[in-house]
Amino acid sequence: MNVFINLDFESKEPIYTQLMHQIIEGIARQELKPGEALPSVRSLAADIGINLHTVNKAYQQLKQEGFILIHRQKGVVVNPDGIPQADEAYMELLKSKLRPLVAESICRGVNADEFIEVTTNLYRDLNKKEEI
Amino acid sequence: MNVFINLDFESKEPIYTQLMHQIIEGIARQELKPGEALPSVRSLAADIGINLHTVNKAYQQLKQEGFILIHRQKGVVVNPDGIPQADEAYMELLKSKLRPLVAESICRGVNADEFIEVTTNLYRDLNKKEEI
DNA sequence: CTAACTGTTATATTATCAATATAACAGTTA
DNA sequence: TAACTGTTATATTGATAATATAACAGTTAG
Structure with a gap:
């Protein structure tokens, strides 16, 4: 359930981008499988010591790119249908x-x-x- | 002497970065050869309709990465010794x-x-x- | 010598973005 | 009811990108 998140706060690369990359890498490695739940924005933010909105920004973008689904009052899940194939x-x-x-x-x-x-x-x- | 510069002002990629990439690509293509002079910050800025400081920023960074040399009261030149090889x-x-x-x-x-x-x-x- | 050119430096302003901080809302679930 | 979901709104801080002027210090061409 808990992803191995490794952030570099000194990097010029935005935190929300680093977070996206880590999650995408987790999916590539199949450590995160289709349908698997991701931590809530609040718990993940608390875990890695950043703001809830930063996590939300990463999640929203991952959603827009088809990596995850967000159920309004449920939670966040790796896209159960798999990631949209390259076009x-x-x-x-x-x-x-x-x-x-x-x-x-x-x-x-x-x-x-x-x-x-x-x-x-x-x-x-x-x-x-x-x-x- | 005049490089083919193609900028996308709508892109989220900074102009000075795009400029760097275009020049690096010119060197890769050998359209820009070692020792060859590049336009002055003012003339290039005027040519492509941007600020002199934006060009200067690109030049400074290209200099720091070894692509070009800047002679204080002369001008800008593609590194005559070639580009520093990959380490x-x-x-x-x-x-x-x-x-x-x-x-x-x-x-x-x-x-x-x-x-x-x-x-x-x-x-x-x-x-x-x-x-x- | 003057005028026009080099890169450089300084200062200021505007706009955008990243990140944070609170706070509240509307549903779900234990 | 209480604790949890994502979502939205508002505000602030800091950094960066880009612009605008202006001046300085050398070089070089007329």
């Missing part, structure tokens, strides 16, 4: 985010194979289920 | 930026091969030199 729009978005990373890497002499190796390692790491 | 720190940074992209892609059913294909296409596109 053309997502692939374009992905490409636009990847573009500056590739450009800088080319400048710095990182060739495609090295770049792909980093990607492959991440795919491997993030596919590990909860190893008991 | 361990850069690879870690790259990994941390790639991580959320991979996580979301896994959730959305984009497998490693599809992800790599996008990367490969970007490497191909960004390596095209100025085709005359």
Whole structure:
């Protein structure tokens, strides 16, 4: 029930964004499974020592992107139907985010194979289920 | 001398960041070569219709990251010694930026091969030199 | 020498966003 | 009834992005 949340308060990346990423990573790792309940905005906020609205902001955005469902007077749940699959729009978005990373890497002499190796390692790491 | 600058003023991405990316992309494409002069902060700002300080902010950051050199009373130049090659720190940074992209892609059913294909296409596109 | 150009610095203002703090509302459930 | 859900409203603080002027200190072309 309790997710492993690791926030860096010194980072310039907003807290609500970091929170989104952690939850998405949890889903990717299948530590969070479809239908599974997430902590309430208040309890999660209290747990990690931040404001309720910051958690709410992350939840609202995750909802809008199809990762979670929010039942008005019940609670928050990982989308039971699974996450909406990638469409053309997502692939374009992905490409636009990847573009500056590739450009800088080319400048710095990182060739495609090295770049792909980093990607492959991440795919491997993030596919590990909860190893008991 | 004049770079193809394409800014999206509606984007939530800061202008100075977009500007940095465009210049880095120009260097990757070898449209901007080591030693080549860049427009002055004032002329570039006037060209694309933004403030001089916004251009300066982009230049300062590009300088700090080793992409350009700034001669106090001369001008701005693409680093004649080439761009500092990737070290361990850069690879870690790259990994941390790639991580959320991979996580979301896994959730959305984009497998490693599809992800790599996008990367490969970007490497191909960004390596095209100025085709005359 | 003057005029026009370089980057740099300083100061100020406006707008937006991130994060916090309280507080209340409307349903659910134990 | 009491404790819990998400939601909404309002306000404040701090940081950042972008703009606007203005001036300074060197360089260089006419």
